[in-house]
Amino acid sequence: MHPLAIRRQAQLEHRNGSSISSIAVHLDLPYPTVHRWCRNEGAPDSRFTEDRCFRCRATAPTDQLQYAYLLGSYLGDGHLVTAAKVPVLRISCTAAYTDILDQVERAMLATLANRVQRIRQKGCVNLQSYSKHWPCLFPQAGPGKKHDRKIDLEPWQRAIVLDHPAAFVQGLFHSDGCRTINRIVKAGRTYEYPRYLFANESADILALCGWALDLLGVAWRLNRRNSLSVARRDAVALLDRHVGPKS
Numbered sequence: 001m002h003p004l005a006i007r008r009q010a011q012l013e014h015r016n017g018s019s020i021s022s023i024a025v026h027l028d029l030p031y032p033t034v035h036r037w038c039r040n041e042g043a044p045d046s047r048f049t050e051d052r053c054f055r056c057r058a059t060a061p062t063d064q065l066q067y068a069y070l071l072g073s074y075l076g077d078g079h080l081v082t083a084a085k086v087p088v089l090r091i092s093c094t095a096a097y098t099d100i101l102d103q104v105e106r107a108m109l110a111t112l113a114n115r116v117q118r119i120r121q122k123g124c125v126n127l128q129s130y131s132k133h134w135p136c137l138f139p140q141a142g143p144g145k146k147h148d149r150k151i152d153l154e155p156w157q158r159a160i161v162l163d164h165p166a167a168f169v170q171g172l173f174h175s176d177g178c179r180t181i182n183r184i185v186k187a188g189r190t191y192e193y194p195r196y197l198f199a200n201e202s203a204d205i206l207a208l209c210g211w212a213l214d215l216l217g218v219a220w221r222l223n224r225r226n227s228l229s230v231a232r233r234d235a236v237a238l239l240d241r242h243v244g245p246k247s
């Protein structure tokens with residue numbers, strides 16, 4: 001192996017959690033060498049993401065649209081584990097929706113991640129990225145489930161959604177929403193109406209979805225305690241422009 005490749009391999013293993021001594025043994029290298037290579041690596045991605053974290057830089061995100069989309073995806077089916085040594089952002093996507101998978105990955109890369117891992121599970125793929133700075137960007141993170149705690153947006157997050165409500169709504173519907181066909185039989189004839197549903201156990205997240213739909217001028221109603229429906233023809237047509245069927 002090329003010396004640079006060995007060094008990269010050692011750093012990769014370290015980022016993935018292997019200890020310096022085990023890497024030294026595994027790659028048959030002196031401990032001080034591996035230590036020198038890895039000591040500044042620190043936490044996964046930390047060398048680079050600090051520069052990229054728009055909260056720590058106290059600037060607006062480079063790509064607000066991507067952040068708005070990622071925020072919607074995170075509130076829908078995302079999970080930010082802050083208990084680990086290095087926080088990890090995980091967003092679950094249905095494996096069959098390959099376009100959505102790519103779109104979420106692009107949003108993670110555009111926002112902060114240098115690398116996104118795809119972890120396959122039964123029928124779904126977890127997109128995950130490690131960085132100390134994910135909690136700066138998603139201060140809603142906390143212990144337990146999202147519907148068991150208050151979820152509110154910070155003023156700076158609201159400002160981004162106000163500028164990009166469509167991207168936020170798209171992220172929400174791509175994760176916890178769907179476009180279905182409602183069939184109604186009237187006088188022997190079948191009528192089909194498309195409608196959108198967004199289901200989430202958190203009343204706060206449902207309210208945020210409703211707020212963003214209001215910003216877009218999309219009519220909606222709560223059809224169940226934990227679900228919101230967009231069924232009016234003009235409202236569905238508007239959402240078709242912003243969200244569309246999952247793929």
Ligand SMILES: [Zn+2]
Nearest residue numbers: 053056133136
């Ligand atoms: Zn930060």
